[in-house]
Amino acid sequence: MMTIRTSYAHLLTKPNPKHVDSLLRFFENGRSQRGTGGFGVEIEHLPVHDSDDTAVSYYEPNGIETLLKRIAPYYDSEKEYWENGHLVGLARDGITVSLEPGGQVECSLGILKTPQELLTYYRSFRRDVDPVLADLGFRLVNYGYQPKSGYADVRVNPKDRYDAMTAYLGRVGQFGPCMMRCSASTQVSIDYVDERDSIDKVRLGTVIGPILAWFFRNTPYFEGETNPWPLLRQRMWDYLDFQRTNVIPGLFDDRFGWEDYAIDVLSTPLMFADLTHTPEAEGLTGKQLHHAAFYENAADVYPDRELNPYEINHIISTHFNDVRLKNFIELRHWDSLPIERAERLTEIIGSLFYDAANRDRLESYFDGIREVDVFEAKANIQAHGRDATPYGQPLEFWHAFLGLEGLLADEPGDPRHPDVFQA
Template identity: 80%
Template sequence: MVTPRISYAHLLATPNPKHVDSLLSFFENGRAQRGTGGFGVEIEHLPVHNADDTAVSYYEPNGVETLLLRLRPYYDESKEYWENGHLVGLARDGVSVSLEPGGQVETSIGILHTPEDLNALYSRFRQEADPIVAELGWRFVAYGYQPKSSFADIPVNPKDRYDAMTSYLGRVGQFGPCMMRCSASTQVSIDFVDEHDAIAKMRIGTAIGPILAWYFRNSPYFEGRINPYPLLRQRMWDYLDFQRTNVIPGLFDQRFGWEDYAIDVLSTPLMFADLTHTPEALESGATAKELHRAAFYENAGDVYPDRELNSYEINHIISTHFNDVRLKNFIELRHWDSLPVERAERLTEIVASLFYVPANRIRLESYFDGLREEDVLEAKANIQARGRDASPYGQPLDFWQEFLGIEGILVDVPGDPAHPDVFQA
């Protein structure tokens, strides 16, 4: 007997068929344009003062805005992103620099053809940025959470969407403001060749993500104290807003496909509507605030016109979902804390081995054949409850270290009272 798929969003709002077709075309174009074998890596950095390790804000004198302004000469002027009169993004071939809500500085790097390519592009960014931040009196920290500051001490940057997200996420879950203002991550993106390949990779990524997160955990602190959670990032996202986080509903049903994912995304309230690239809104003379507005109860069909969506609108709609694994015109694996580049490169090597080496891929698909959404939720809870004594999917962590080819990875996190302050190379 096949377990029926349940998505309560579908009972509340039926997405516009033209919007569904738009997302399906978007996924198909990703397949056609990218093929397979490439990577994208995003590393978010926590800016902290040298004097006391507290967070550096966007607005303060010699803060994050000053860094971006001084980095401008290194980037393509035509690709700058400004909002409300403030610079919030830079880009050039191979690298873009953007901001998370609390002023975290994100570098998006790719397309990479081997994991080793990461270091060259990333090193150039750091060679340009580090002397500037040193002169400004602060530095970048690669942790999953601010070491000293509380979310209450950090203002959001000038993007309008972050005001709306603060109002929304601060009321629906436990950790919205914490995640927005203090957390930082490493994300790895991979390609897919068709719908079947994409769904299979999304299932594998969802299943093994929490296990890899254990070996690449890097959050010794939470709200100025020792972090009590084995996997802080997972804890924050899982308890944030279940309709847009955690495991994609229905992913492990064998009938699941791109259309199911599109319907789920389009049926969920947007939180925030971005109409800055919607011609009908621009032609209507809408004000800046009307082009950027909260959409707490409105889904895409309520906000966007009855036509095919453009790529900007599609990317915005998908960006309001934060599942463990996210489908765009590539697959985004989102489980991991911010990491130093050496560890990010090692993570990318492991992802490459598991997803792009046919023998490893077949082995994973065979092992997880018949896996259910409930099994993934149980594995996550097992790691959170038992830490190093966990047995996700019924197997001890030593088994997974060998099975996933991650021998010699992080053993202990500095600052965690449950573990010595040592690392293993």
């Protein structure tokens, strides 16, 4: 098996073999027998005041907490999520409402059998939330970044984990506070049938993700000004923390597999520890259960035993690679999108990953691709925008090759676009 090297890994405790085995079983248990299976879609919304488009906070009167409490009767009472005496999440069949650090309202939908089901679930979510929003005087917009407010204007939600994240990301890399407090995404998850299938899909998603991100860009503003980067969220993630972002190290080596990914994840500093579901930590306070982990990896934090599912999910969730492997595959590239464009994106993902002929065509085209080629393609788009030639081809080629019919040349991510101020 090849060796995966990550920053600072030589300074840390080696991965615990029991932890490695735990992740391998976690991936194995995620296998789907369907193969052309379902979708999970997450759409994050930015809350802004109707009066001036500035960010709405969790704590203000008629703010995010009030919104959650007002819509709570539409959700299952036994599935409410509370922390430090505050309501921070809701759930019912097919819909989960949660909060990102800066008050971004995330609507998680699925598992969906077809992309079209996305509209059904999402309209159900909006049917409940829109009358309350109108009464409270704010709305939920779909941009990749707050239109008026900057990160310094936004307080984090009342979760101890976000205080620990702030302590870490405020000192490591660039854009951490910006990502936490002001950015918003659309993520699409797909399934896999075995190890080879999962690695192939992660590779393919990593390769084409930046191109799709261009055609689905939707970030006209950054820190109250016109956004200077063709793909702002990609820029933020790539420079957030080199230990846990960008392309998974070693992904394009033919020998790469689940064990390599597990070792990479377990070798990297955790960013922050979460011991809330670790029985051995019983009796610790909230701040002790969550603490920044600059040099501690999983073996330094968790006991010498098999990891439980919560601990596994936390460890993996502290990695922000372009495509993330959990017990499903999470494609993470895209700005927050209006529902019609999110549905179109999901249709395209289904066509590219679940249609055997399409997938064979793509994998054949990208045969022999290297990690450095992906880095070059991403840099090419950032440097040249609409004149970019990722992987040596103009964007017009990729528009046709990836089956993006119906997407315009200028989409709402451009401030000049007539739809840019739509909620």
